Amino acid sequence: MADAPSPSAPKKPPTRRFFWPGGLSARLLILTILFVAGASAIALPAALASFEEQWLLDRVRAAELASMATEVAPDQILSENLASQLREGAGVQTVAVLDNDGNRFLKVPGPRLEEPPYLVDLRDQAPASWLSAPFQTLFGGGEGRMVRVVAEPRFYKAQFIEVVAPDAELKAELSAYLWRLLAIMGFVSFLAGGLVYLSLNYFLVRPMQRITRSMERFAADPEDTAAHIEPSGRRDEVGRAEVQLERMQEELRAALSSRARLAALGEAVAKINHDLRNMLTSAQIASERLAALKDPQVTQAMPRLERALDRAVKLASDVLASGKREEAAPDVR
Numbered sequence: 071m072a073d074a075p076s077p078s079a080p081k082k083p084p085t086r087r088f089f090w091p092g093g094l095s096a097r098l099l100i101l102t103i104l105f106v107a108g109a110s111a112i113a114l115p116a117a118l119a120s121f122e123e124q125w126l127l128d129r130v131r132a133a134e135l136a137s138m139a140t141e142v143a144p145d146q147i148l149s150e151n152l153a154s155q156l157r158e159g160a161g162v163q164t165v166a167v168l169d170n171d172g173n174r175f176l177k178v179p180g181p182r183l184e185e186p187p188y189l190v191d192l193r194d195q196a197p198a199s200w201l202s203a204p205f206q207t208l209f210g211g212g213e214g215r216m217v218r219v220v221a222e223p224r225f226y227k228a229q230f231i232e233v234v235a236p237d238a239e240l241k242a243e244l245s246a247y248l249w250r251l252l253a254i255m256g257f258v259s260f261l262a263g264g265l266v267y268l269s270l271n272y273f274l275v276r277p278m279q280r281i282t283r284s285m286e287r288f289a290a291d292p293e294d295t296a297a298h299i300e301p302s303g304r305r306d307e308v309g310r311a312e313v314q315l316e317r318m319q320e321e322l323r324a325a326l327s328s329r330a331r332l333a334a335l336g337e338a339v340a341k342i343n344h345d346l347r348n349m350l351t352s353a354q355i356a357s358e359r360l361a362a363l364k365d366p367q368v369t370q371a372m373p374r375l376e377r378a379l380d381r382a383v384k385l386a387s388d389v390l391a392s393g394k395r396e397e398a399a400p401d402v403r
Contacts, residue, residue, distance in 0.1 A: 099267040102263040115201045115202075125244070133233045134225055163234045170229060187216035188215065215237050217237045281315060299312055347383065350382050350383050
């Protein structure tokens with residue numbers, strides 16, 4: 071004999087692997103902030119690269135102006151004291167120029183470097199290297215690094231001007247600029263997210279919440295008149311949903327009302343049918359007693375009476391069966 075199947079264990083509600091608010095408004099706010107922050111983050115490398123390029127170009131122009139002092143110096147040779155002042159004022163270590171004949175001139179000499187500097191060529195940069203340069207400045211190497219910047223000269227008629235400078239100041243200003251950008255991005259993200267949230271909440275979420283509350287109240291009590299939704303007159307999808315919901319509520323109320331009337335009518339018919347069956351049964355018993363009499367006239371009328379009673383009983387039984395109701399056995403008294 072097979073064992074009876076064991077009752078199935080109750081299903082556990084699904085667990086969420088990460089926090090995700092259940093309300094539409096909260097989800098809309100979070101998604102808007104994330105999308106705006108993501109769009110801002112895409113522009114972050116370009117902003118940092120542009121800042122670094124402009125900073126290096128300004129340093130090259132300052133060094134180029136400082137190196138013009140060699141043009142008025144005796145024999146175009148700078149003293150150590152003047153060269154040190156020019157280096158300190160321009161924030162560089164050395165300034166050199168490559169003329170159109172391919173000769174390299176050291177305009178502002180500097181101390182000997184312990185490690186070779188890394189190169190940044192402002193004349194022609196690939197987009198990938200241009201975008202990655204600020205992150206290499208911020209996170210690449212250690213302290214005391216030097217950067218060798220090559221750019222087109224503005225005042226010299228030469229192929230390029232070359233400047234060697236420490237990148238510590240660039241790294242500090244680039245880091246401060248990054249934090250300012252992050253603060254602005256955060257503020258813009260929350261501001262844009264809040265504005266989009268308020269707009270969509272007013273035009274979409276609140277009307278949907280109104281429709282949802284009306285549907286829930288109607289499902290709990292269809293006869294409640296307060297559950298009836300009043301269309302707002304909007305011409306968009308929300309307005310059409312309100313109109314269709316109002317029509318559905320009216321049709322369901324009419325169907326429920328018709329069903330209630332039919333149920334009441336069925337109960338009345340069943341009660342009448344029950345009483346009629348009792349009376350017909352009593353009449354049938356009386357006819358059987360009359361049939362036992364030996365009166366010729368009664369014997370002649372009995373078949374017709376029995377056929378009429380049988381048809382009446384069958385009609386009552388059919389009416390009762392069509393209503394799908396079970397009636398108690400007729401009370402024969």
